[in-house]
Amino acid sequence: MTLPLISPMQPEDLDAIMPLERLAFADPWSRRMYLSDLHENPLATYRVIRPANGVDLPPILGWGGFWLLVDEAHIATVAAHPEHRGCGLGEMLMVDLMERAVERGARVATLEVRASNLVAQKLYAKLGFDVVGTRRKYYRDGEDGLIMTTPELDDPEIMARMDAARADALARVARCFSDGA
Numbered sequence: 001m002t003l004p005l006i007s008p009m010q011p012e013d014l015d016a017i018m019p020l021e022r023l024a025f026a027d028p029w030s031r032r033m034y035l036s037d038l039h040e041n042p043l044a045t046y047r048v049i050r051p052a053n054g055v056d057l058p059p060i061l062g063w064g065g066f067w068l069l070v071d072e073a074h075i076a077t078v079a080a081h082p083e084h085r086g087c088g089l090g091e092m093l094m095v096d097l098m099e100r101a102v103e104r105g106a107r108v109a110t111l112e113v114r115a116s117n118l119v120a121q122k123l124y125a126k127l128g129f130d131v132v133g134t135r136r137k138y139y140r141d142g143e144d145g146l147i148m149t150t151p152e153l154d155d156p157e158i159m160a161r162m163d164a165a166r167a168d169a170l171a172r173v174a175r176c177f178s179d180g181a
């Protein structure tokens with residue numbers, strides 16, 4: 001069994017990502033926004049989950065990225081393919097982004113999440129993010145954004161959570177994708 005793999009996002013991945021982006025978000029990013037980050041922003045890191053070779057699945061199963069702002073990784077976006085949610089892909093991607101952020105020198109990770117997005121909030125809480133504030137009417141439709149932030153990423157408790165989440169995600173991904181689901 002070969003599991004889906006995470007690798008850097010390439011501009012050509014956007015052909016598959018853009019329709020999914022519109023399904024995943026009420027205020028989707030444009031191709032131009034992604035391209036500008038991919039080509040012109042050295043502080044941006046974007047990753048995608050691809051199915052294992054030879055398996056009949058969509059070319060992109062998940063995508064996400066962060067900006068390194070001084071010593072803080074700002075998670076810019078994260079999403080799993082709408083037909084493959086609950087399979088550990090979002091968690092696998094978040095752990096990967098946090099690992100890449102540590103590699104790039106981030107001390108903490110932070111993000112905004114819609115107040116109504118309880119699924120994503122649960123994922124972030126599992127990884128050690130705490131709600132530290134609210135940005136009133138942060139989203140274009142007027143919804144509030146919750147600010148969620150990790151403690152120091154080298155804190156043993158966060159590292160243990162990441163280890164547990166990585167193992168949990170891989171087990172779940174293996175269950176979902178072992179038969180090419």
Ligand SMILES: CC(C)(COP(=O)(O)OP(=O)(O)OC[C@H]1O[C@@H](n2cnc3c(N)ncnc32)[C@H](O)[C@@H]1OP(=O)(O)O)[C@@H](O)C(=O)NCCC(=O)NCCS
Pocket residue numbers: 024025077078079080081084085086087088089090091092112113114117118119120122123126168169172
């Ligand atoms: C948020 C999102 C990325 C989660 O991805 P996913 O692959 O479905 O999630 P996973 O299978 O990796 O689940 C990991 C954790 O997320 C949370 N979660 C996932 N699905 C959930 C659900 N239906 N209900 C409640 N919590 C859920 C849980 O904490 C879960 O771990 P647990 O079951 O051990 O508690 C996915 O729902 C998504 O793409 N949503 C649309 C885009 C979006 O809202 N992105 C976040 C923007 S801030």
